[in-house]
Amino acid sequence: MEINNNQLLRFTTAGSVDDGKSTLIGRLLYDSKSIFEDQLQSVSDTSAKKGHDNLDLALFTDGLRDEREQGITIDVAYRYFTTPKRKFIIADTPGHIQYTRNMVTGASTANAAVILIDARHGVIEQTKRHSFIASLLNIPHLIVCINKMDLVDFAEERFNQIITEFESFSSKLLIKDVRYIPISALLGDNVVNRSSNLDWYQGGTLLNILETLHISSDINKIDARFPVQTVLRPQNGKHLDFRGYAGRIASGIYRVGDEVAVLPSGFTSKIKTIVKGEEEIMEAYAPMSIAITLENDIDIGRGDMIVKKNNQPETEQEFDVMLCWLSNEPAKPRAKYTIMQATNEQRAMIKEVIYKIDIDSYNRNMEDKTLNMNDIARIKIRATHRLMLDSYRDNRNTGSIILIDENTNETVAAGMIV
Incomplete structure (x- = not known):
């Protein structure tokens, strides 16, 4: 080989x-x-x-x-x-x-x-x-x-x-x-x-x-996911009418003319241009950092996601994750945390600990609901707004989340969306 x-x-x-x-x-x-x-x-x-x-x-x-x-x-x-x-x-x-x-x-x-x-x-x-x-x-x-x-x-x-x-x-x-x-x-x-x-x-x-070892790319090439990091609006120069949505492609391929949907709003449009640096290109793919302009003027901000119109992720406020608790302090019941998924950041709470994994036997512990450091558990999260969700096994980039303690700014948990 x-x-x-x-x-x-x-x-x-x-x-x-x-x-x-x-x-x-x-x-x-x-x-x-x-x-x-x-x-x-x-x-x-x-x-x-x-x-x-x-x-x-x-x-x-x-x-x-x-x-x-x-x-x-x-x-x-x-x-x-x-x-x-x-x-x-x-x-x-x-x-x-x-x-x-x-x-x-x-x-x-x-x-x-x-x-x-x-x-x-x-x-x-x-x-x-x-x-x-x-x-x-x-x-x-x-x-x-x-x-x-x-x-x-x-x-x-x-x-x-x-x-x-x-x-x-x-x-x-x-x-x-x-x-x-x-x-x-x-x-x-x-x-x-x-x-x-x-x-x-x-x-x-x-x-x-x-x-x-054969290295297979862990980038999903099928499901197009573009989490928007920022909106580009030049204040001077020849591009005053430019409104681009910048970020890094999480997965898939985007081409000029593609029909796309903006989530979570659901508004649809077509890709007008794709810009990489100073150059306009006809197509872009993960993990390229680019800016996209659309044919329609849609209200888009950081945390929104541009996807293909005929291939969209689930958008949910409530969902299950497999979570590893990272903090020295136990999880606080129904406490509010900051959840980060791709470029989306909002408040969320752990609604339920469904089960913990007994590492020695791999059995599910349905009785113990306390999350201590290094515990691995399936939990239900409820966020203040809908998130665009892929399962972690399908898409590492959009299928992972972290939880941050709002008071200490400590990352307290890492999770894989089920």
């Missing part, structure tokens, strides 16, 4: 504390020769100060000095590297259970998720939690790295046991492609280079799989 070396693969890493994520990323960067000399020298010096005989690979991912001093990795760290075959962005998320919210952030734009499992411990609650979030976020590829194989004598039997454990619950998830790799991040087995210790494994190394 021919690989486009300009292709960008975004992937997230997740696992429990001490499963070896930082070491794995460090090994990927080091063995693929993606480390700058000054970085290498800095990590070498720090490793020596800590009394390590060899390079502490985990230091390549701990970018902040205070993180290193505490000996933990916090928040979401983004790392960039390139091989001759592909460009990569890694979203490295913490393994602590209290940082589930960070995985939701880091994985929201990922093409693949790398889940680490300690070969000694097998599948644990965090494995299930991270896999469930990957499924919820519609990540198409899951790469399960069974790490620390050197601590179980590189045993094929143990590798197969963990695959069986993983498949017993992953069959309930909506993930199309799951791969399994036995590795030792510390020693470098099957990360970038093939391992003679694991010669019974016939698949590719982690880097080989990352370089050859």
